[in-house]
Amino acid sequence: MIYSADSLNATANQLEHDLQQDNKKDLIFIIGKHKQYGLLINVAILAFLLYAALNQANSWQWLENNNILIVISLIIAIILLITKDEAFEAEKYIFLLRQAAKQKEKSSQSSEQTKSTIENHFHSTKNLKLVSACLAGLPCNYQGKASPCKKVIDLVINGEAIPICPEQLGGLNTPREPAEQQGDKIVTINSKDVTKQFHTGATEALKFAQQFNCREAILKARSPSCGSNKIYDGTFSKKIITGDGVLTKLLKQHGIKVTSEEDL
Numbered sequence: 001m002i003y004s005a006d007s008l009n010a011t012a013n014q015l016e017h018d019l020q021q022d023n024k025k026d027l028i029f030i031i032g033k034h035k036q037y038g039l040l041i042n043v044a045i046l047a048f049l050l051y052a053a054l055n056q057a058n059s060w061q062w063l064e065n066n067n068i069l070i071v072i073s074l075i076i077a078i079i080l081l082i083t084k085d086e087a088f089e090a091e092k093y094i095f096l097l098r099q100a101a102k103q104k105e106k107s108s109q110s111s112e113q114t115k116s117t118i119e120n121h122f123h124s125t126k127n128l129k130l131v132s133a134c135l136a137g138l139p140c141n142y143q144g145k146a147s148p149c150k151k152v153i154d155l156v157i158n159g160e161a162i163p164i165c166p167e168q169l170g171g172l173n174t175p176r177e178p179a180e181q182q183g184d185k186i187v188t189i190n191s192k193d194v195t196k197q198f199h200t201g202a203t204e205a206l207k208f209a210q211q212f213n214c215r216e217a218i219l220k221a222r223s224p225s226c227g228s229n230k231i232y233d234g235t236f237s238k239k240i241i242t243g244d245g246v247l248t249k250l251l252k253q254h255g256i257k258v259t260s261e262e263d264l
Helices: 005-023 027-033 035-054 059-065 067-082 086-123 150-157 195-211 246-253
Strands: 129-132 161-164 179-182 185-188 216-219 230-232 240-242 257-260
Touching: 129 150, 129 195, 150 161, 161 195, 179 230, 185 195, 195 246, 216 246, 246 257
Parallel strands: 129 161, 129 216, 216 257
Antiparallel strands: 179 185, 230 240
16 A cells, blocks of 8 residues: 555544554653653662661661652562663654655655656647557557567657557566467467556557547557557467457557558
């Protein structure tokens, strides 16, 4: 779970309130929290008792005269020895929560500034295009490499295109096993079913297209995600058949025109 700065501060406030309420009238906590003062008081009492003992000939008389102080000294000593540190650890935890909240606020402000910069850059241009990130020069294909296309790179640099990698958006690693469509499923060369990841990535990519009002996409040819009109047949033999990648199908269903870098 990811906590916001507000929730971290609220937790710290509640802990602080509970700590104050629990210990407001707790003599043991007060002595334990201020151990240095308890120690000083005890030293003073012991010094007085020692002085009294040296000046008292009868030891029994000394005990009778100072029994209350002796009891107080013993109580303080016991408290100093057995006082647990849970309350003090709680105070440390409260401090850490507040520090985490401050860092979260800074991070949030930075993220908002970055988001605003990106949106201002892209919204300043009409007719934005969605493009495969590998065509924009990003090393995100299944081999961990790029498939750079100068025209696509220029579009991105000029703020006219949004680069996305649907397979990464779906949670797949880079590099990753090559995958192809086999009927309604997407499977890797080692027969691992990655259909869910491909559909998740396509859905996330569509959200980008809709957010930036993209009406056209330029996607990687023959890719199981991005292929347009032509894809591999699922046998991993480089045989090509007629068909669309998972993302291409979804974009076309939402009225977005899809072409490949080979059509430029």
